Amino acid sequence: MQRYSLIAALRGTSRFTDRPLLRSHALWTLEGLDAADQPLVESLLSDRDGRLQAAAIQIGERFIKEDNDAFFDKLADLASKCDAEVAKQLVLSLGYSQSSRAQMIIETAARRHVDHEGVFRAVMASSW
Secondary structure: HHHHHHHHHHHHHHHHHHHHHHHHHHHHHHHHHOOHHHHHHHHHHHOOHHHHHHHHHOOOOOHOOOOOHHHHHHHHHHHHHOHHHHHHHHHHHHHOOOOHHHHHHHHHHHHOOOHHHHHHHHHHHHHO
């Protein structure tokens, strides 16, 4: 029973506290407990802090590997408005998928940040 109350507290912390570092630690702890489910990860893709968005992308790599359409929808939306640091993680994580949908999202992020060296290198690495 203690595990469930811990998970509930961590879920609340990952979404509602004002401290991004604390939210990030809660999210990664949930991942370690195998309790970071798709709805939670998807909700953090629209977080106001780019570090949380990048962590959510990285934790969501299992959904990318499964070619999960709902998750790809959220990533496509994010690609059109994220900052360059988030775009780097997005592109690198999408490298796990060979789907045409993943490639389209990578292209969207790359076009948005065409002059950013880090995004360029991520595109090169993900297409390797």
